Amino acid sequence: MFRTALRNVLSHKARLLMTVLAVMLGVAFVSGTLVFTNTISQALQKSSAKGFDHVDVSIGPGYRPNEGESVTEQPKLTPEVLKKVESAPGAESAIGVVSGFTALADRNGKLIGGGFQSQGGNFWGKDDPRYPIRDGGRAPRGENEIAIDSQTAKRAGYKVGDTVRMSVDGPVLTPTVTGIFTTDDGNVAAGGSLALFDTATAQKLFHTEGEYDEIAVTAAAGTSQTQLRKAIDRILPEDTAVTTTGRQLADEQATQIAAEMSGLKNALLVFAGIALFVGTFIIANTFTMLVAQRTKELALLRAVGASRRQVTRSVLIEAFVVGMVAAVTGLAAGVGIGAGMRALIGTLGETVPEGPLVVSPGTVATALLVGVLITMVAAWLPGRRAARIPPVAAMSSVHAQATTKSLVVRNTIGALFSGAGVATVLYATTMDGSDGQAPMGFGAVLLIVGVFVLTPLLSRPLIAAAAPLMRVFGISGKLARQNSVRNPRRTAATASALMIGLTLITGMTVMAGSLQQSIARMAADAIKADYVVSMANGNMLSPDVEKKLAGTEGVTAVSPLRNAESRIGDETEYLTGVNGSAIGKLTDFPIDDGTFKIGGSDVVVDADTADRRGWKAGSEFTAAFQGGEKQRLTVAGVYESNELIRGILLDNATLTERLPAAADPADMMVMVKTSAGASDATKDRLEKALGENPAIKVQSGQDLSADIARMFTLMLNMLYGLLAMAVIVAVLGVINTLAMSVFERSQEIGMLRAIGLDRRGIKRMVRLESLVISLFGGVLGIGLGVFFGWAAGELIASRMPTYELVVPWARMAVFLLLAATVGILAALWPARRAAKLNMLAAIKSE
Structure with missing residues (x-):
């Protein structure tokens, strides 16, 4: 049986190539991530250790x-x-x-x-x-x-x-x-x-x-x-x-360096895991088709005395050999990826310490274990199915199709998982912030598994919906639609690989777009200032900045935001000093209670702090400042805060004179109102007043929004690049499925050629079949992605009042077009192969 398994691997080299590639890509991503992060981490650690050579x-x-x-x-x-x-x-x-x-x-x-x-x-x-x-x-x-x-x-x-x-x-x-x-x-x-x-x-x-x-x-x-x-x-x-x-x-x-690198490592490994997860479908699909094609061979083995265990073992041995080849090549590719990522950082202007490329024994063991284990786990179920083939099946060229009972069981399990997943996700949306993260993640996994199990059932009505469009392509379109639903399980496994990638891409796009708009609103809401001035690294500004801005032509109101630690009761509380006479011109916060009045001993408090301490308009409290001085303060009003300004606001004159003499006042930022409003000329004038200082940012509301958009665009592009690995693996899956489907249907294709369907029609049929399967996976992925994006947004909304769901319909259309492109590109080689079949040889094939 061992020799038989090896012979099968060698005799099906072309068929297993796509499986090897799928596993290899995932392993390369895993090993490349480990090589890259270990190399950078070790170089940084050695460099930092040298910095302590003169410190005992x-x-x-x-x-x-x-x-x-x-x-x-x-x-x-x-x-x-x-x-x-x-x-x-x-x-x-x-x-x-x-x-x-x-x-x-x-x-x-x-x-x-x-x-x-x-x-x-x-x-x-x-x-x-x-x-x-x-x-x-x-x-x-x-x-x-x-x-x-x-x-x-x-x-x-x-x-x-x-x-x-x-x-x-x-x-x-x-x-x-x-x-x-x-x-x-x-x-x-x-x-x-x-x-x-x-x-x-x-x-x-x-x-x-x-x-x-x-x-x-x-x-x-x-x-x-x-x-x-x-x-x-x-x-x-x-x-x-x-x-x-x-x-x-x-x-x-x-x-500390290892901890910082572990975050990057874990993030990259998550995407590598996604690629491997998608690859699992391809491996299972490939072995399922290989087993189906060798029905007579396996049945004859059973007839001459091979046990079920031996048949299963032979399939697993094949998977072991394939996984080992994929793991070794993936490890070699991963070392190259790790070296390339380090070189890429250098070309992007980032500097990393010099040091050797680190390929640890743990990286080698992980790559081999992942490659072999993933392949064998994915091949186990097809192996069990192979062992169940009765010897009498040797009398027939096609093994019996799935029974009605097995389909009912599958659909029932899928419905239960999907229902439980949806219910868990919806329940998580009712929870507060981080409390709902774990239930939502668990519900998402349940729903994805459930939809995957139900995909064969869903394929028929969804693909049938494409029938009017397929009729445009005549007999090729009709045959393509029929072929795509002929084997629902195979179609489901192929489409699911693409579905998972697009689910993640869509969900992240919805979340990022919604967060971008919400944060932009958060920064702009209740702020009437034309500009916000701050340090480029978030450090404190010198009080001289406020003085220079106040003396600039066209500036009508200026207020710094100055922080100071204090003790109120038994708790530490940070106070924010503002210009009491100007802050009303620079902000417009909703008032829940009292009036927005700041000056002398009058302060305003945000609603969260007021609720926590049980304060309302007219409440009094004593703040003890650093150095021991105390001040009796009165709550003049309670306001609704945003992310830019929150907490207890008091007048800077009151705050500064209570600070110790040795404490230099410093400002978090300075808000500026001008007579001409925000414009390029006004911004230039403010920057020149500050000496065109590269360390200081002068930002309008539009600049803040642009910064936020740039940050989210960069993040999304990185995620798209990482998730592209999953899409590439999905493309390999579609190619693999179509290629093996063409092989299975050689006789049928030969008959179609013999009765008049030309080569162009054959190519069109294979391409349309690929297009339909890809669009089916794309529709499922986009639908699930929008649902998960909405659900995650509900969690965020519990802590971000300005959060609002934004569905980027234009990008959804691009994603659907991407799915269609995947289908068309994946069909190029299988379609050409089908068209080149010799019709007489194909008709005689078994």
């Missing part, structure tokens, strides 16, 4: 819990703490580290480093061991000097002596580059930028004058990191600082 112990500021109703001032790392650390037994040297966001512009005025990766720090003394200066440069001294990393200098074309444009929290600075340094900083290796100032300048720019963000200590020879840490802990007062060894920092960084 890191000291960070301690933490004191808030006491009672007051906000406790937290410990700081001062020069006094640094001196104590330098005198610790076993300490060779100590460096006070200062860091913060620093936006550097290239020669075209564009931001380097992608905003969030744009960092700044301090150069310690004349020779900082962390940052070796090269190319004859020197350390920066004073406010007008800066040193930049070599990668940034190379990308932007800067050299020693050049003037650069930069910003920390708003105002534009133009220091001179005095040095270019090399660094193993993982942020730079990942494509970011690093700018260094002398320590005093860095402290001033990052609002940490007289203190450090971290102290990095190097151990003397013969002192371990653990010994040095214990010595430092003994000389520092409790709660003053938190100490960590350099090895711990490297391990934590590696764990």
